[in-house]
Amino acid sequence: xxxxxxxxxxxxxxxxxxxxxxxxxxxxxxxxxxxxxxxxxxxxxxxxxxxxxxxxxxxxxxxxxxxxxxxxxxxxxxxxxxxxxxxxxxxxxxxxxxxxxxxxxxxxxxxxxx
Amino acid sequence: xxxxxxxxxxxxxxxxxxxxxxxxxxxxxxxxxxxxxxxxxxxxxxxxxxxxxxxxxxxxxxxxxxxxxxxxxxxxxxxxxxxxxxxxxxxxxxxxxxxxxxxxxxxxxxxxxx
Numbered sequence: 001x002x003x004x005x006x007x008x009x010x011x012x013x014x015x016x017x018x019x020x021x022x023x024x025x026x027x028x029x030x031x032x033x034x035x036x037x038x039x040x041x042x043x044x045x046x047x048x049x050x051x052x053x054x055x056x057x058x059x060x061x062x063x064x065x066x067x068x069x070x071x072x073x074x075x076x077x078x079x080x081x082x083x084x085x086x087x088x089x090x091x092x093x094x095x096x097x098x099x100x101x102x103x104x105x106x107x108x109x110x111x112x113x114x
Numbered sequence: 115x116x117x118x119x120x121x122x123x124x125x126x127x128x129x130x131x132x133x134x135x136x137x138x139x140x141x142x143x144x145x146x147x148x149x150x151x152x153x154x155x156x157x158x159x160x161x162x163x164x165x166x167x168x169x170x171x172x173x174x175x176x177x178x179x180x181x182x183x184x185x186x187x188x189x190x191x192x193x194x195x196x197x198x199x200x201x202x203x204x205x206x207x208x209x210x211x212x213x214x215x216x217x218x219x220x221x222x223x224x225x226x227x228x
Contacts, residue, residue, distance in 0.1 A: 031213065032213050032214055034216065041221065041222075042221050042222075043118070043205050043207070043219025043220050043221050043222055044157070044205075044219050045218075045219065046216035046217070046218075049214065049216070051214075089157065093213055100145050100209045100211070100212070100213070100215060100217060101147075101159065101162060101170065102159075102217065104156065104157045104159075105156075106156040107156055107157070
């Protein structure tokens with residue numbers, strides 16, 4: 001069964017620090033890796049995404065790093081702010097699928113302390 | 115543009131009652147997904163539709179759960195009879211076809227079965 005393993009389960013970071021969330025997958029047949037951000041009482045929303053032909057993608061303070069050989073990808077939040085406090089999910093889309101069926105990680109609850 | 119709309123936002127009912135959750139996807143989206151979120155199991159895909167046709171219902175936990183999509187603008191998830199272990203937040207999401215198309219989530223229905 002295809003799986004995406006996410007760590008840590010929870011994370012506390014001081015304001016201005018770097019938040020790092022890691023994910024690993026067990027199947028090579030994924031070709032799209034999005035990250036979703038979820039605030040309390042809201043549904044997850046797409047934050048940033050990467051394809052495996054790129055090793056890094058940056059959007060503002062958010063960066064995805066992708067290591068294809070290690071089957072790992074991570075989210076880095078630079079200069080973390082209290083407003084970044086949320087649950088973050090990594091996900092992976094099976095390669096060549098005609099569907100948009102994502103495999104989600106278990107989520108990381110991030111708390112950024114002021 | 116209006117996002118994915120779910121109703122009700124909160125539902126509290128007694129064990130054994132029928133529960134119906136509703137979803138209006140974003141207009142023009144081809145896929146509709148139903149998810150369940152709990153602390154213990156994270157975000158689980160229950161079923162998804164492509165052009166109103168159910169494609170994969172392998173995530174539906176039991177025969178007590180059923181989902182329909184009678185037209186492109188409406189879907190329901192029904193639980194009959196409901197049980198306390200069904201208590202969770204249920205999300206509906208929709209997306210366009212294409213591997214890099216994000217899933218847009220509604221704000222969920224928080225279901226409590228007493």
